[in-house]
Amino acid sequence: MKIVVCIKQVGFxxxxxxxxxxxxxxxLGKIVFMLNPYDEVAVEEAISIREQVxxxxxxxxxxxxxxxxxxLRYAFAMGADRMIRIxxxxxxxxxxxxxxxxxxxxxxxxxxxxGKKAIDSNGNQMGSFIAERLQIPQVSGIVSMDLAVSERxxxxxxxxxxxxxxEVECDLPALFxxxxxxxxxxxxxxxxxxxxxxxxxxxxxxxxxxxxxxxEVSLTEIRKISLPRPKTRKVFTPDSSLSAADRIxxxxxxxxxxxxxxxxxxxxxxxxxxxxxxxLVQEKVV
Amino acid sequence: MLPSxxxxxxxxxxIVTLFFFGRRAWFLIKLLKSGRSLxxxxxxxxxxxxxxxxxxxxxxxxxxxxxxDYAGIGHLLLFYGFCLFLVRYIFHIAEAFNEALSPxxxxxxxxxxxxxxxxxxxxxxxxxxxxAAIRRYILKPERLDPSLDAxxxxxxxxxxxxxxxxxxxxxxxxxxxxxxxxxFVGTFLSYVFREMGWQRKSQDLYLIFWxxxxxxxxxxxxxxxxxxxxxxxxxxxxxxxxxxxxxxxxQLIGDLEDTESFAIDRVNDFNWKxxxxxxxxxxxxxxxxxxxxxxxxxxxxxxxxxxxxxLHLLASGRELLKSKERGGAGKGILPVVGKVVTxxxxxxxxxxxxxxxVCPVNIEHVSRMVDMRRQSVLVESDFPAEYKQIFKNLExxxxxxxxxxxxxxxxxxxxxxxxxxxxxxxxxxxxLFWVGCIGATYDDRSKNTVIAAAKVLExxxxxxxxxxxxxxxxxxxxxxxxxxxxxxxxxxxxIEMFRKYGIKKIVTPCPHxxxxxxxxxxxxxxxxxxxxxxxxxxxxxxEGRLEIKSKINATFTYHDPxxxxxxxxxxxxxxxxxQSSLGVNIVEMGRRKEKSFCCGAGGGxxxxxMSAGKRIEGLRIAEAVKTDAQGIVTACPYCEVMxxxxxxQEGLGYSFKLLDIVELVKQATID
Numbered sequence: 001m002k003i004v005v006c007i008k009q010v011g012f013x014x015x016x017x018x019x020x021x022x023x024x025x026x027x028l029g030k031i032v033f034m035l036n037p038y039d040e041v042a043v044e045e046a047i048s049i050r051e052q053v054x055x056x057x058x059x060x061x062x063x064x065x066x067x068x069x070x071x072l073r074y075a076f077a078m079g080a081d082r083m084i085r086i087x088x089x090x091x092x093x094x095x096x097x098x099x100x101x102x103x104x105x106x107x108x109x110x111x112x113x114x115g116k117k118a119i120d121s122n123g124n125q126m127g128s129f130i131a132e133r134l135q136i137p138q139v140s141g142i143v144s145m146d147l148a149v150s151e152r153x154x155x156x157x158x159x160x161x162x163x164x165x166x167e168v169e170c171d172l173p174a175l176f177x178x179x180x181x182x183x184x185x186x187x188x189x190x191x192x193x194x195x196x197x198x199x200x201x202x203x204x205x206x207x208x209x210x211x212x213x214x215x216e217v218s219l220t221e222i223r224k225i226s227l228p229r230p231k232t233r234k235v236f237t238p239d240s241s242l243s244a245a246d247r248i249x250x251x252x253x254x255x256x257x258x259x260x261x262x263x264x265x266x267x268x269x270x271x272x273x274x275x276x277x278x279x280l281v282q283e284k285v286v
Numbered sequence: 287m288l289p290s291x292x293x294x295x296x297x298x299x300x301i302v303t304l305f306f307f308g309r310r311a312w313f314l315i316k317l318l319k320s321g322r323s324l325x326x327x328x329x330x331x332x333x334x335x336x337x338x339x340x341x342x343x344x345x346x347x348x349x350x351x352x353x354x355d356y357a358g359i360g361h362l363l364l365f366y367g368f369c370l371f372l373v374r375y376i377f378h379i380a381e382a383f384n385e386a387l388s389p390x391x392x393x394x395x396x397x398x399x400x401x402x403x404x405x406x407x408x409x410x411x412x413x414x415x416x417x418a419a420i421r422r423y424i425l426k427p428e429r430l431d432p433s434l435d436a437x438x439x440x441x442x443x444x445x446x447x448x449x450x451x452x453x454x455x456x457x458x459x460x461x462x463x464x465x466x467x468x469x470f471v472g473t474f475l476s477y478v479f480r481e482m483g484w485q486r487k488s489q490d491l492y493l494i495f496w497x498x499x500x501x502x503x504x505x506x507x508x509x510x511x512x513x514x515x516x517x518x519x520x521x522x523x524x525x526x527x528x529x530x531x532x533x534x535x536x537q538l539i540g541d542l543e544d545t546e547s548f549a550i551d552r553v554n555d556f557n558w559k560x561x562x563x564x565x566x567x568x569x570x571x572x573x574x575x576x577x578x579x580x581x582x583x584x585x586x587x588x589x590x591x592x593x594x595x596x597l598h599l600l601a602s603g604r605e606l607l608k609s610k611e612r613g614g615a616g617k618g619i620l621p622v623v624g625k626v627v628t629x630x631x632x633x634x635x636x637x638x639x640x641x642x643x644v645c646p647v648n649i650e651h652v653s654r655m656v657d658m659r660r661q662s663v664l665v666e667s668d669f670p671a672e673y674k675q676i677f678k679n680l681e682x683x684x685x686x687x688x689x690x691x692x693x694x695x696x697x698x699x700x701x702x703x704x705x706x707x708x709x710x711x712x713x714x715x716x717x718l719f720w721v722g723c724i725g726a727t728y729d730d731r732s733k734n735t736v737i738a739a740a741k742v743l744e745x746x747x748x749x750x751x752x753x754x755x756x757x758x759x760x761x762x763x764x765x766x767x768x769x770x771x772x773x774x775x776x777x778x779x780x781i782e783m784f785r786k787y788g789i790k791k792i793v794t795p796c797p798h799x800x801x802x803x804x805x806x807x808x809x810x811x812x813x814x815x816x817x818x819x820x821x822x823x824x825x826x827x828x829e830g831r832l833e834i835k836s837k838i839n840a841t842f843t844y845h846d847p848x849x850x851x852x853x854x855x856x857x858x859x860x861x862x863x864x865q866s867s868l869g870v871n872i873v874e875m876g877r878r879k880e881k882s883f884c885c886g887a888g889g890g891x892x893x894x895x896m897s898a899g900k901r902i903e904g905l906r907i908a909e910a911v912k913t914d915a916q917g918i919v920t921a922c923p924y925c926e927v928m929x930x931x932x933x934x935q936e937g938l939g940y941s942f943k944l945l946d947i948v949e950l951v952k953q954a955t956i957d
Binding site: 014030032188191 | 545663665671678682690771
């Protein structure tokens with residue numbers, strides 16, 4: 001079983017200490033770099049599977065400059081078999097996903113794990129982009145996983161919100177993005193840390209991946225970073241012309257405004273996507 | 287005085303006894319040798335002086351005497367009596383082979399005095415034994431285990447005394463000697479036996495009792511090596527091989543990459559001194575009695591850990607000696623961490639050192655806890671999940687809570703304080719004021735202490751500076767929690783930074799930072815002078831650089847922080863400041879100075895939640911409130927955080943004050 005885990009070394013920004021409160025500019029010298037916590041969970045899951053299934057291999061892969069090897073080695077020290085760094089720094093997730101997916105394809109895989117999102121860019125997109133490029137199924141935000149290795153499939157659970165969960169059966173090969181709740185990542189043992197320091201990182205030059213400049217497309221660009229506007233807080237005050245009993249009823253009802261019930265649609269992903277696009281066009285969003 | 291057949295029998299008995307004794311002793315020694323190596327063979331002169339001094343003045347026992355616990359005096363009596371009887375037994379055996387080899391060879395005066403002392407000693411011993419038995423089996427103090435082992439020892443010693451007197455009695459009846467009157471109990475008994483009509487049989491009875499006596503002595507001699515009485519051999523060596531370095535300093539791991547050098551898998555992975563500790567334990571229970579974790583209902587009971595390790599070592603001894611390879615349990619060999627000692631036990635330790643301080647035979651409990659934590663964290667990576675976040679925070683953000691360095695200067699908001707990375711022109715920095723994670727990041731209460739300290743130092747005209755945003759954690763939590771790798775990384779970085787800024791003098795308000803910067807950093811090559819804020823202020827007051835404007839007329843109780851007191855022997859400085867300089871009236875708590883009761887924050891416990899039992903800080907505040915003082919004063923930011931919490935929890939926030947000593951100094955010198 002070949003398991004590939006995509007990780008990212010993220011920059012943790014202290015707010016408001018590292019941000020210029022006048023302009024909204026982030027002081028790059030004050031960023032603290034660390035392994036993305038969601039990716040740490042992904043690595044832990046991959047290693048747990050490797051421990052359960054014989055003849056398995058866990059490969060950690062990241063795209064970035066040499067400074068990202070710190071996070072890479074930490075992830076490797078948790079118990080992986082190989083670590084790869086694609087010497088590639090891109091403008092956005094879409095173009096990074098190209099490099100990652102080509103490298104993953106070259107390596108071969110049965111399962112790919114990603115963190116649900118990176119805590120600095122908060123895009124939540126990398127997993128989907130890679131799955132799309134690899135043309136494999138994807139289940140996002142998993143909170144539990146059961147393997148049925150012989151049948152080459154897994155059964156996972158994901159949060160649906162408001163306490164509901166969805167159980168999904170998925171054939172392998174597939175990509176999974178993980179929620180924090182999936183597991184409790186292990187702390188690397190000291191011998192493994194030293195082994196990780198010594199081990200040579202497999203560095204891939206993007207040219208070696210055969211990516212042509214035309215393929216390196218960014219779909220997004222960052223135009224502006226600004227500070228959040230302070231949120232207005234609505235404080236509910238009961239109508240004082242009402243009697244005490246009515247005022248209490250009003251407070252208990254949660255406010256005078258009634259909520260509109262929404263539609264919960266069902267259908268295949270293609271059908272649902274069609275509905276959503278129609279709705280967006282209707283609301284003149286697109 | 288024995289017939290030749292008797293002499294041969296005696297010789298055989300001696301040989302047999304020596305054989306069994308020697309065989310067991312060799313087994314015990316081999317087990318010691320199978321432990322990790324450790325150099326405690328330095329400074330023999332100092333070591334001999336200490337050991338002989340402690341043993342022959344019985345200071346080891348007398349130091350344990352406290353109100354309500356006078357057992358140390360009983361031990362002193364038993365010890366001296368035992369020494370006397372040891373000499374007697376040597377003569378006893380010698381005399382049996384050649385009558386001339388009696389105490390009389392040193393002259394009749396010596397002989398008379400010797401027997402007088404001996405008989406008196408015998409009575410005192412019997413009295414002490416009865417006292418011990420009443421305590422252990424009837425009064426039953428909490429710390430004593432009414433075990434069979436103890437019962438046998440008490441019983442045998444009492445019987446030996448009876449046999450000694452009976453033997454003497456029959457001897458003087460059968461063969462009156464002129465010196466007999468000095469052996470007054472024996473003489474008295476000889477009269478009794480004569481009244482009983484045993485005159486004719488007295489020679490035979492003498493012989494019978496003589497043999498009974500000597501055989502019981504031999505048997506007991508062998509039994510010593512199989513029971514807790516082993517301490518009479520182990521404890522002397524334990525005193526000799528005590529750590530000579532700074533109190534409380536942990537020995538750092540030399541080569542972190544060599545896992546074999548620090549992994550504790552099986553019990554003889556401990557070093558030989560730690561194994562000797564197990565032999566030396568007399569099972570007095572004082573460690574458990576004084577342990578804050580034990581007192582608050584946690585799983586940790588230090589004596590139980592020592593005892594369980596000892597039982598396991600002896601039970602699996604043969605297997606341990608057979609199998610050379612480390613790792614992987616053989617028959618009956620259990621992994622120490624998790625099986626012989628559980629995580630609940632060693633993680634509850636606050637490293638307060640009350641156990642080490644009170645132990646009469648110098649057992650080192652605390653370093654053992656840290657060694658087991660090292661195994662748990664570095665080798666097995668099997669420890670409670672919430673501790674992982676502390677380590678990650680230290681590694682990534684530089685402080686245990688993960689608040690990061692950017693907010694470490696927030697407390698300086700309205701003050702003009704020199705920062706080492708951006709020193710002000712014309713304001714030299716003579717001394718680094720090391721703030722510490724609590725003062726810099728924890729909460730407003732802690733920040734008040736540091737602000738007060740800065741104002742006092744400024745008032746005294748001290749040219750100090752802070753590291754501010756560049757100040758990292760000192761690494762103490764990582765060290766005490768067993769993450770030696772993280773600690774050495776932090777410490778080496780800090781030492782580099784000290785070198786970069788040319789720092790030669792440091793003052794800090796936190797005793798934990800002080801301890802680790804002074805001791806463990808030194809073993810990593812650091813070279814600077816460091817003092818606690820309390821000591822520094824004491825110096826300023828003495829030099830007249832701080833003037834007391836108004837005395838403080840209040841009654842407070844003073845809490846000796848573990849890392850200021852037991853770890854660094856700084857008890858009087860704070861008291862002097864409070865009483866002489868500030869005019870505070872101190873009412874002391876029962877448990878003070880060396881016997882101070884921990885606030886519960888040490889050993890990394892500050893940064894993680896304590897689980898079972900009562901809150902340690904609650905117990906201490908309850909004790910403080912009982913003194914009827916207006917509040918509690920202490921000199922450690924950790925203690926203050928814990929007490930703040932406890933006071934609020936008891937709803938005493940408005941009636942019981944909590945102050946750091948420097949806040950009082952500020953009040954008296956500036957306000």
